[in-house]
Amino acid sequence: MRRFRDRVDAGRQLAQRLEHLRGEDLVVLGLPRGGVPVAFEVAGALQAPLDVIVVRKLGLPFQPELAMGAIGEGGFRVVDTGVVTRARITSEEWRTVERHERGELEKRVARFRRGRQRLDLHGRVAVIVDDGIATGSTARVACDIARQLGAAKVVLAAPVAPIETARDLTGVDEFVCVDTPARFGSVGQYYDDFSPTSDEEVIVLLDAAERRLRGVGRVSMGLDCDLEVEIPAGRVTLQGHLHLPDEPRGVVVFAHGSGSSRHSPRNRFVASALYQGGLGTLLLDLLTPVEERDRACVFDVELLADRLVAATRWLQARPDMSLARVGYFGASTGAAAALTAAAELGQGVAAVVSRGGRPDLAWEALADVSAPTLLIVGSRDPAVLDLNRQSQARLRCPNRLMVVQGATHLFEEPGTLAEVAILATDWFGEHLLTAEAPGVQEAAR
Structure with a gap:
């Protein structure tokens, strides 16, 4: 059942599937938190900059687990008009939910980037990476937001996703996956080590990726x-x-x-x-x-x-x-x-x-x-x-x-x-x- 030792191994395997993008004007975007260790390996292999793309689901006021939309940096939002209409969500209810989630999003962004500016996506290839995709809802929103932020091409990449999700993905120019099993339980089943990724790890990996691009840090993939x-x-x-x-x-x-x-x-x-x-x-x-x-x-x-x-x-x-x-x-x-x-x-x-x-x-x-x-x-x-x-x-x-x-x-x-x-x-x-x-x-x- 398991295909990956951990997120590092998953990232290295995924990077091999993305080699055709080497040399393009790329930005690799990890979905926090678990997608960032995978994205770190992808960015290193492709010699591309690494950033995060932070999204927050907007849940219905009376049923928060059901999304009526999502928000991202730069004031961008995605609205599921069908859910909003059926649930009869008022403008005030929407603003209340968005105000709260926008505050949480900004706190997380500030914590992850530590004052660094978001990488410009205009005219570039955005490679959005997660540690696995189940329903694909968060990944779709991230892709939509990357497009709104100016990406010329959006590539979604993950180590594992159910085959039906891979077939039904819309809004992406390319989907790259190491494994698309027909019988899918959960993402964690495909890892030997699927321990949680902390905010601390995300911060350090973003910093390490920046050093790597400057030529400072670990670049060798040989034996240690x-x-x-x-x-x-x-x-x-x-x-x-x-x-x-x-x-x-x-x-x-x-x-x-x-x-x-x-x-x-x-x-x-x-x-x-x-x-x-x-x-x-x-x-x-x-x-x-x-x-x-x-x-x-x-x-x-x-x-x-x-x-x-x-x-x-x-x-x-x-x-x-x-x-x-x-x-x-x-x-x-x-x-x-x-x-x-x-x-x-x-x-x-x-x-x-x-x-x-x-x-x-x-x-x-x-x-x-x-x-x-x-x-x-x-x-x-x-x-x-x-x-x-x-x-x-x-x-x-x-x-x-x-x-x-x-x-x-x-x-x-x-x-x-x-x-x-x-x-x-x-x-x-x-x-x-x-x-x-x-x-x-x-x-x-």
Whole structure:
């Protein structure tokens, strides 16, 4: 039954069916949220820009699941006049529903694009991508809106759709699909992994696609290194997960905070964003399972830093690391360990990022850190923000303090972790993937 491992695999298979469009003036448009990871792969394969096309269904006031129309960016709308007439919807009822949905649409657009302008579709080929099509209603609306936004040709593409939907699609110039089964249950049945796509992932993928077009980020489709590793560190062996692109030029080692591990969803999310930005990652457990239960070990910054130094030396000794520079990403107490280790290793560490960190716990080492350091703190984490400001004043290396508005200590608010991932990718890209870095001390306004 299943045809695709995940949305990445689905996107790569779909891209092969769209090769005939290579070289045309394309814009690939993912339908959020699940269509964006598929569209990301399609855009990369076709070397085309990626954007989202955001639509909102307008449901009947007394039966919201039944659509009487839909809206998109730019004030465009599609009206199902038959439903409106039969339901006797008044102008005021329509305006009330549209006003509410327009507000939701604008919030989502603002969150996804983070200030970037919508890509111009005038005279171009719009390739609208979803992770699968069932009834096709949302996809049809997206195609109509792309046409209204000026697209000269509209191509709808999806990994899977029922054969009857494929036959009945109207309003598109071309429909491309990997599989059109006659017996169709649900889109998720055709995936081994159909876990939900978050707003955070959409934001990071759009940012990564923009970098890719600028020639910054992962472009190779060759073999990489993605494996669990064991790292000797004195009397213990540390567990880690190493993910390296082909011929890595920069690798970021993660120093987790208290109560966290290499399986931390937040750090794995940031690691994925860094990898899309062309960086390798080493997610690392600095403590053994027994030590994790001992609070004294959790806050032993010297112990954590010693383990981090050992892991760094192990990493740098690998043959595939001969051209790579190393950076540290530290969270909470892990940030203190990262700064302490950076002070010890000197030029062996090229950059440090602290996310909601406690650099004050590395107070004595701060003045000896030479690696450019980025401190990221949430605006709603006042105590830690104050400690970071005090610590920044002690740093002598190039540094910056960035405050993520609306974020608390764990960056759980919508869009805030994506902001962390993008800031970290920018910082490491600048200091690990380029020859030189500026040496200016700044503070975020």
